Structure formats: C-alpha cells, structure tokens
Amino acid sequence: MKTEFLKIESVRETDKLRHAGDVLRRGGLCGMPTETVYGLAANALDEAAVRKIFAAKGRPQDNPLIVHISRIEEWTPLVRDIPSDAAALAEAFWPGPLTIILPKADCIPDAVTCGLDTVAVRMPSHPIARALIRAAGVPLAAPSANLSGKPSPTTALHVLHDMDGRIDLIVDGGDCTVGVESTVVTLCGAKPRLLRPGGITLEDLRDVLGEVDVDKAVLGELDANEKPSSPGMKYKHYAPDADVKLVRGSTERFAAYARRYRQDETLILCFDGEENAFGCRTVSLGAPTDGRTHAQRIFRALRDADADGCRTVLIHCPGETGVDLAVLNRLLRAAAFQVVNTEETL
Ligand code: AMP
Ligand code: MG
Numbered sequence: 001m002k003t004e005f006l007k008i009e010s011v012r013e014t015d016k017l018r019h020a021g022d023v024l025r026r027g028g029l030c031g032m033p034t035e036t037v038y039g040l041a042a043n044a045l046d047e048a049a050v051r052k053i054f055a056a057k058g059r060p061q062d063n064p065l066i067v068h069i070s071r072i073e074e075w076t077p078l079v080r081d082i083p084s085d086a087a088a089l090a091e092a093f094w095p096g097p098l099t100i101i102l103p104k105a106d107c108i109p110d111a112v113t114c115g116l117d118t119v120a121v122r123m124p125s126h127p128i129a130r131a132l133i134r135a136a137g138v139p140l141a142a143p144s145a146n147l148s149g150k151p152s153p154t155t156a157l158h159v160l161h162d163m164d165g166r167i168d169l170i171v172d173g174g175d176c177t178v179g180v181e182s183t184v185v186t187l188c189g190a191k192p193r194l195l196r197p198g199g200i201t202l203e204d205l206r207d208v209l210g211e212v213d214v215d216k217a218v219l220g221e222l223d224a225n226e227k228p229s230s231p232g233m234k235y236k237h238y239a240p241d242a243d244v245k246l247v248r249g250s251t252e253r254f255a256a257y258a259r260r261y262r263q264d265e266t267l268i269l270c271f272d273g274e275e276n277a278f279g280c281r282t283v284s285l286g287a288p289t290d291g292r293t294h295a296q297r298i299f300r301a302l303r304d305a306d307a308d309g310c311r312t313v314l315i316h317c318p319g320e321t322g323v324d325l326a327v328l329n330r331l332l333r334a335a336a337f338q339v340v341n342t343e344e345t346l
Pocket of ligand 1: 063064065066101113118120142144181184195196231
C-alpha cells in the first residue's frame, strides 16, 4: 500500500480535511496529530476498519482502543450513562489529554473494546484532530501510531518511519505538545481509579473528584498471571532497540556508574546542568523537576537513540509528582523495570 503524506497546518484547509475524512469514512487508516502523541485512526463504528489498526501496529488483540470525539454531545451515544463524576471531569479537562472509561453502549464494536463491556473516550484539544473527526463524521478509534512496543510517535516523521506502506494516509499537523499519551481514568468501579498517568496529573484529578485510587500497574510490575485493569499496561512498551536502564542517585554516582559502559555506544538522558558530567553523549530532558518538558522530550530521545545506533540508554530517574508520574510510568516499561540504585550498588 502506498502511504500518502499530507501536511495540514490550519483547520481552514478544508479540501485536505475533506479528503482525509473520505479516507476514514471509506474504512481507511490515517495517522492523526493530537496534543498527546500521534494516533492511528479508523472509524470506531466500523469493525473491519478497527481490525486493520491491530494488523498495522502488530497490536495484541486484547489491548482496547480509545475512541476520540470532537464535541461533548458525541459522547452520549457511545456510553450507557454519564454519571456526575464523568461530567465534572469532562467539564474540567476536555478538550484535553484525559481519557474516561465508562460502561459502553451497544454501538461500540467488540473490536474496539476487545470484548470488554466498557469503553474509553477522549476529546482531544488539537484543532486538526478535532477537524479530522468532524470531517470523518464518525468517532475515531485511535491508539498511538507506533509499531506495537516501540516508543510512541510525537512527530509525523516518526509515524512515517513506523507506518510507511501499512496505512493509507498520514496527516502532518506539527509536533505534539504534551508528548506522552493521555491520562486514563476509570469510573466503572466503586471509586475513580487512575489506570495510566498522563498530561492531566493525579493532583488535577483529585482537585475535581476528591479521592482517586492509583492502579497498582502505574508504577508496579504485574506478575505474569495477574489480570491488569488496563490491558495495555502489561506489555513491555515504549522501548527502543537499545537496552534501557533507569538510574537513581546523585549526578556523581550516576557518572561513576556510567563508566561501566562503552562511551561510543551509550546515550545518557539527564537533566539540565548534568550534561558535562559524563564521558558519553548526553541529552537533557529539561530542569530536574520540569515534568512537562521531560514528557515532551522523552519519546523523541528514545527514538533518536536507535537512529544513532546506541546499544545502551541510561536515564536519570525522574520523580513521581505531576507529569513526571507519567514519564516514570513510560520509562519503567521502556526499561522493562530495570532500575539501578547507585546509592546501593557503588
Ligand atoms: P494507546 O494505544 O496507547 O492509546 O492505549 C490505550 C490505553 O487505554 C491502553 O493502555 C488500554 O489498555 C487502555 N484502555 C482502552 N480501553 C480500555 C478499557 N475499556 N478498559 C481499560 N483500559 C482501557
Ligand atoms: Mg500506545
């Protein structure tokens, strides 16, 4: 299949948007810019189109998809009911990087939810994403537009790298501003529960809802036989080809640990001010506690490590507050939970 690449800079480019909408309505797959990461979109109400997403990504058949809408009214037909907690979250954070899980309506095909009786819905804030949904005239199911297991794409060229020849169209709407996938919260249990942290923080959710539980899988590793609340959280994920390790401890101890690795094959992801402490190539993720900047840079840095042929990526471990909880959640999976505590090992 030939993959078309279409730059759309403004919602006023109506001919291009109509073309992309036609591709989606006909059951095609389209790389879609959003504020979080690039999505791989298909008509959420077309079972055959949704199945193509799983094939293009090599996505496990038990990992459900998020349904994207352009206006709040479009939510009503997709779910059985919108409780007051859900309405309050949508009011506070939509459009934006928050996905809300509720019991599903019958119109949602099993292919979207992988047989679950709940559905994940989000209204993105990226103007081109919303214009694309409107042009398609249907809700769009869209996971991240990477090959399954690889770092998520934050530029249209990342999508081209992974999906060239596998999908009909890539819409280039510029670089993603959040840089990590949406926060996922479920309202299907007794209490709201955070399943995946993202650009809307746990603190933000608690401001609106009061109590919010945090799923064990957010920072913990599930046992092989444990059933996850969010199927996507069980897989090794977001990982470059290089071996990734998270490193805790001071700059000096990190630098001492890094000397165990070959300089020419190792990339260090550190914080501002640490760049010159290492003999290897370094990329700063931003100021030490600036989680929003860490999120913007992390997936690009992991992809660049592979493009540069690195064999090892050592990453200074971020904190657990604000958007850093999302960064840490992704990095633990990219590292397959390998964390080195230099205060103990050196
Ligand atoms: P992504 O492909 O990165 O957008 O992943 C979507 C995430 O949402 C995955 O972690 C899924 O497991 C999760 N998800 C989607 N639908 C549901 C659902 N109905 N219940 C629980 N988790 C869901
Ligand atoms: Mg993904």
